Amino acid sequence: MKMHRYAAAIGAVLVGAVAVGGATATAERAAADKNIVQTAAAAGQFNTLISLAQRAGLAGALSAPGAKTVFAPTDKAFAKVPKATLQKLQRNRAQLRAVLLYHVVKGNVKAAQVVKLRRAKTLNGESVRIGVKGSRVYLNRSTRVVKTDIGASNGTIHVIDSVLIPPAN
Secondary structure (H helix, E strand, O other), rough: HHHHHHHHHHHHHHOOOOOOHHHHHHHHHOOOOOOHHHHHHHHHOHHHHHHHHHHHHHHHHHHHOEEEEEEOOOOHHHHHHHHHHHHHHHHHHHHHHHHHHOEEEEOOOOOHHHOOOOOOEOOOOOOEEEEEEOOEEEOOOEEEEEEEEEEOOOOOEEEEEEOOOOOOO
């Protein structure tokens, strides 16, 4: 029963990532030749994330070899964060790094693996909770994974609809 629930969740989450026609599949293969930062930049919906990663001094680490998985908030997700909070993070590099590293997991963790986990330890040292509700996957109960398995040369991007804030922030 539990495995059936996971299989249904994997199927539902992956439906959003499945190519509709050969053009998307070709674009995804081309994206796999780019690192995480290049892939995110090419997508055009992660401008805030990339800008903040550069400000925090993390763009180089996210571009470097070594498998990592990024739960990437879109620009729309960052727009939900109060401006005062974003400004505070931009002024405090250590806090900004902690928030951004809370979105990164060591290793290349594909959607099929994510749904089997209860928690994943992030690069800031805190764990993010993972839950499956019906066909949807959530992080920390309220952040939804909306697209999965975007390949990059040094890992995987999973798109999320909210910015994750670590417990200490």
